[in-house]
Amino acid sequence: MALRTRAVLVHRRTELDELLDRHATRGQAEFFLRTRGRTLADVEARHEAAASARRAVAASVPSDWALAEVERADLDRFLFAPEDVVLVVGQDGLVANVAKYLDRQLVVGVDPEPGANLGVLVRHGAEDVAEIIGDLADRQSDVAAGQGDRVPAATPRCDELTMVHARLDDGQELHAVNELFLGHPSHQSARYTLRVDRGSERQSSSGLIVSTGTGATGWCASIAHDRGGRRLPAPTDPALAWFVREAWPSPVTGVTMTEGVLGDGAELVVAVQSDRLVVFGDGMEADRLEVSWGQEVRIGVAERRLRLL
Missing domain, CATH: 3.40.50 (Rossmann fold)
Structure with missing residues (x-):
């Protein structure tokens, strides 16, 4: 039936x-x-x-x-x-x-x-x-x-718009159509190790933004503009732009891996080294994942799409 x-x-x-x-x-x-x-x-x-x-x-x-x-x-x-x-x-x-x-x-x-x-x-x-x-x-x-x-x-x-996906190592997950934020809930310094492609770096920053092409006209656009206008993906492109906000250089933290593009199948891996960080999408801070010291977050292109007429 x-x-x-x-x-x-x-x-x-x-x-x-x-x-x-x-x-x-x-x-x-x-x-x-x-x-x-x-x-x-x-x-x-x-x-x-x-x-x-x-x-x-x-x-x-x-x-x-x-x-x-x-x-x-x-x-x-x-x-x-x-x-x-x-x-x-x-x-x-x-x-x-x-x-x-x-x-x-x-x-x-x-x-x-x-x-x-x-x-x-x-x-x-x-x-x-x-x-x-x-x-x-x-x-x-x-x-x-x-x-x-x-x-x-x-x-x-209809258009099938790319979405971004975050998964914690305990199985919790979150999707967004504009962008995901990972960082301290009050935007103070967050400490973590960032891995992407074959590189890794320990960082202290005010958080990461991972954006789809749909979100490339919002929060992500202002960051990209300040950094010389990196080319951002289109809404239906199977790719994500990512930026580290205000990375802090120190004897134990670096600032060389602060932006890039993730293709379909690629992942940004964040190993948390702070007491409490959060992941939320599209500005909905109340509906968020909380990440504690030692946990790992993987962020990449989501399998699902937003089917928009």
């Missing part, structure tokens, strides 16, 4: 939601905003735009599909199924937040604000979703009826 397709609508709380949590009433929130040169009307308009986009996206889901909604804060507790179609209503960062919990599910990034500029990962307006979902449903119907050869593919064309 064929599994029922489920649309998963991912969103995050709006600024208005968070203001009301903090200040309790609209009047208090309005006063707070006014002291900072802003108006409550602007915040409410953006809140309503987000709510309207979510309603439009939910209404686009066919009646024979299941529908689930999940907030950003609950992503680490939500179980995605292989047949899910993930509809992310928000900015680029929200797509990156959800990507680490997926394994080849189709993702549609939806901009909640009419007329706003689309991003790298958010490529569609809410008004486009009905047509996109309709096309997906039609393709699935053709395949179910044994007519799959009459359409180009069972799913529409």
Whole structure:
């Protein structure tokens, strides 16, 4: 029996939601905003735009599909199924937040604000979703009826974006679509031995950044710019750029291995020599791996990809 397709609508709380949590009433929130040169009307308009986009996206889901909604804060507790179609209503960062919990599910990034500029990962307006979902449903119907050869593919064309993967020697692992950070939780000096290719070096630094081509326009781009503009991979390239931040030279730590590119199959191996370091991806510091003295972390191109429409 064929599994029922489920649309998963991912969103995050709006600024208005968070203001009301903090200040309790609209009047208090309005006063707070006014002291900072802003108006409550602007915040409410953006809140309503987000709510309207979510309603439009939910209404686009066919009646024979299941529908689930999940907030950003609950992503680490939500179980995605292989047949899910993930509809992310928000900015680029929200797509990156959800990507680490997926394994080849189709993702549609939806901009909640009419007329706003689309991003790298958010490529569609809410008004486009009905047509996109309709096309997906039609393709699935053709395949179910044994007519799959009459359409180009069972799913529409999408980009398969490279992801980065970290694995600890105790089996814990983490994925990210932009970049991984490894270092001290407060960005103080971290001590470790770095191995890549056939070389190794003991280092003390404020951490390592390992970035995909998708993340090459963000945190990684600023580091690359400061170092003379190293060529960075494209989003679909099976390669990662890596940089050591603020490596400190001393009699026992070196600074000769501070940047490079990892191809598919290559790994950056970090043997930790600090009491407590962390690994987190795409800015989600709360969802992280903790690494203690003597543990080893291996970072490389992930087997999974982000399938983005």
